[in-house]
Amino acid sequence: MSVDIAIIGAGPAGLAAANAAAAGGARSIVVIDSAVQPGGQFWRHRTEASASDDGRLHHGWGDYQALRAAFDASIATGVIDFRPSTSVWMVTADTGGFVLRLAPSHGPGHSLDPVVRATELIIATGGYDRQIPIPGWDLPGVMAAGGIQGFAKQNGMLPGRRFVIAGTGPFLLPVAATVAQLGGEVAAVLESSRLSGWLPHAGPAARVPEKAVEGAGYAWTFLRGRIPYRTRSVVTEILGTDRVEAVRTARIDRLGEVVPGTERILEGIDAVGLGWGFTPQLELPVSLGAATRVDVDGSLVGVVDDEQRSSVPALFLAGEVTGVGGAALAVAEGQAAGSAAAAEATGRPSPPLTADRRTIDRHRAFARAMHLAHPVPDGWEKRLGEETIVCRCEEVPAGTIARARDELAAADARTQKNMTRAGMGWCQGRECGYAVTCLSGGSGPAEPAHADDTAASLEQTMKRPVSQPVPLSTFFEL
Numbered sequence: 094m095s096v097d098i099a100i101i102g103a104g105p106a107g108l109a110a111a112n113a114a115a116a117g118g119a120r121s122i123v124v125i126d127s128a129v130q131p132g133g134q135f136w137r138h139r140t141e142a143s144a145s146d147d148g149r150l151h152h153g154w155g156d157y158q159a160l161r162a163a164f165d166a167s168i169a170t171g172v173i174d175f176r177p178s179t180s181v182w183m184v185t186a187d188t189g190g191f192v193l194r195l196a197p198s199h200g201p202g203h204s205l206d207p208v209v210r211a212t213e214l215i216i217a218t219g220g221y222d223r224q225i226p227i228p229g230w231d232l233p234g235v236m237a238a239g240g241i242q243g244f245a246k247q248n249g250m251l252p253g254r255r256f257v258i259a260g261t262g263p264f265l266l267p268v269a270a271t272v273a274q275l276g277g278e279v280a281a282v283l284e285s286s287r288l289s290g291w292l293p294h295a296g297p298a299a300r301v302p303e304k305a306v307e308g309a310g311y312a313w314t315f316l317r318g319r320i321p322y323r324t325r326s327v328v329t330e331i332l333g334t335d336r337v338e339a340v341r342t343a344r345i346d347r348l349g350e351v352v353p354g355t356e357r358i359l360e361g362i363d364a365v366g367l368g369w370g371f372t373p374q375l376e377l378p379v380s381l382g383a384a385t386r387v388d389v390d391g392s393l394v395g396v397v398d399d400e401q402r403s404s405v406p407a408l409f410l411a412g413e414v415t416g417v418g419g420a421a422l423a424v425a426e427g428q429a430a431g432s433a434a435a436a437e438a439t440g441r442p443s444p445p446l447t448a449d450r451r452t453i454d455r456h457r458a459f460a461r462a463m464h465l466a467h468p469v470p471d472g473w474e475k476r477l478g479e480e481t482i483v484c485r486c487e488e489v490p491a492g493t494i495a496r497a498r499d500e501l502a503a504a505d506a507r508t509q510k511n512m513t514r515a516g517m518g519w520c521q522g523r524e525c526g527y528a529v530t531c532l533s534g535g536s537g538p539a540e541p542a543h544a545d546d547t548a549a550s551l552e553q554t555m556k557r558p559v560s561q562p563v564p565l566s567t568f569f570e571l
Contacts, residue, residue, distance in 0.1 A: 096121040096174070097438040099193055099211030100431075101181050101377065104133020105420040106217035106412025108160040109427030110434070114215075115167040117435025117444070122167070123209055125176045127198035127561070131161060133219055134239060135420045137246045150246050150271055152307060153420055160424070180561040184377050190214070190407060191381075196563040207567070213407045213434040216378055216395075217427060220371040220413035223392070225473050225528050226491065229331030230367065231482045238268045238368030251277045253364025257340050259283035259328045260368035262467040263304075266311040268366055273318040280359050282315075283326040283342060285470040294462030301459040303421075328365070329356070329476055337365055349472020369469050371417045372527060376560035378414060379552055381405050388416050390464035391527075393551040399450060400443060401430035409434050418460030425452040474532060483532065484525040486518020494532050506530045507553040516554065519562065526554040 097119045100107050103126035111124050126133075130141050136157045138146040148154030167173040176195070183194040190212040222237035229235070234253060236244075238260060244252050255278045258269045269279045291298060298304065315322055323344075329351065330341040340362050344355035373394050379385065384396040384404035395410040397403055403410050409430040412423035429449045436443040477483075479492035497503035497512040506522065506529045509515045515529045516522030522529065530551060 094206040095210040098213045100215045102217035103131040106423035106427035109424040110431035112163045113428045113431030114435040119435040182561045196567045215409040217412045218374040223372045234337030238366040241366040258366045261285045290466035297458035297462040379555040400433035422456035484515040487514040489515040
């Protein structure tokens with residue numbers, strides 16, 4: 094199968110890119126997504142085959158419905174071919190564009206073609222929860238904050254009864270609000286940062302007033318539900334025998350050290366949501382050789398120009414892969430990428446991007462402020478015990494990683510993988526990659542003098558020729 098434009102991901106950026114490309118005159122567009130329906134993680138919703146979603150657990154639901162209506166209209170006319178339940182496990186570039194290798198993501202796949210060729214490629218694969226280990230985080234009942242949110246949105250129910258939501262960043266607020274809306278109890282929301290961290294960044298925040306309105310809505314939800322919200326507070330240990338039963342919490346100082354006398358235990362907890370920001374899903378751009386950089390939050394992100402072009406000809410990046418910044422930013426970047434890709438595919442001049450550029454600039458500045466106001470706290474490594482599991486897939490404890498670093502010169506994630514098997518399991522380091530990189534000596538946002546070394550270390554965790562787990566039978570089809 095050959096198309097003008099292939100788009101990987103059907104979240105906010107992917108939907109916007111597909112609609113913009115169709116409006117720009119592209120004649121054949123394929124959109125590929127591993128989920129069973131469009132929306133991505135942000136607009137994940139009830140299964141359309143059996144239920145309708147009223148949008149009450151979503152922000153910007155009207156925006157999604159508008160994007161979806163245009164998307165479905167282009168599917169009906171044959172301009173867009175949507176391939177749900179399909180993973181792109183490898184992409185290569187050749188003289189005619191790109192070759193995409195496809196496989197069913199779960200169960201019987203929609204795609205009839207294991208190979209798709211595209212002249213232009215837009216990657217909008219989004220991101221996933223960044224995690225740092227905590228003693229006891231391998232107990233049943235501990236989930237990523239995004240996992241709780243996704244479970245609730247898709248199923249209309251909760252994976253527990255009494256929750257603690259902990260980590261850093263504004264995303265903790267909608268997760269707690271969703272729990273409250275669905276009848277669960279939130280024993281505490283623990284934010285590791287100080288809210289005064291926003292003060293030096295008041296200017297960029299003021300340029301996106303809709304975020305303040307959204308925050309006010311959460312504040313009302315917290316007041317109405319009497320949800321405790323504690324700043325400069327962390328979970329130091331998750332307690333339980335066969336599953337979560339309680340959590341130990343404490344306040345921390347500016348250096349990340351536990352403040353003496355502030356430890357307490359919250360009993361009767363059966364679910365814990367942990368969220369420390371998000372990590373862009375960059376396996377495919379990295380495999381194509383796209384230029385990357387280290388963002389202010391310490392994440393590796395793709396480098397693009399004003400029209401979302403990467404350093405690889407005909408490759409565009411949009412959404413969280415260029416830096417985590419939320420759905421509104423992803424939509425604007427998707428529109429810019431789709432318009433530019435359609436212009437290249439059809440030979441037409443690119444349309445002006447004045448409105449998109451202003452939106453992108455405002456939300457990118459807000460995202461930078463958010464990252465600086467809500468960093469991963471210092472000192473978390475000191476709270477790990479020798480036996481604290483860091484890589485949950487391979488059950489590699491912190492002590493093993495430290496010994497490999499100190500005695501075997503395992504100073505990066507790739508060497509740790511070879512020496513300790515950390516990152517060797519099913520998730521291929523997506524869960525533990527950040528923590529292993531930090532524990533190996535490359536932690537946090539890079540100083541300018543070391544930015545290249547940090548980027549190279551982070552790229553190692555993304556270099557996967559097979560970017561998604563696939564059945565062995567997939568290779569027999571090549």
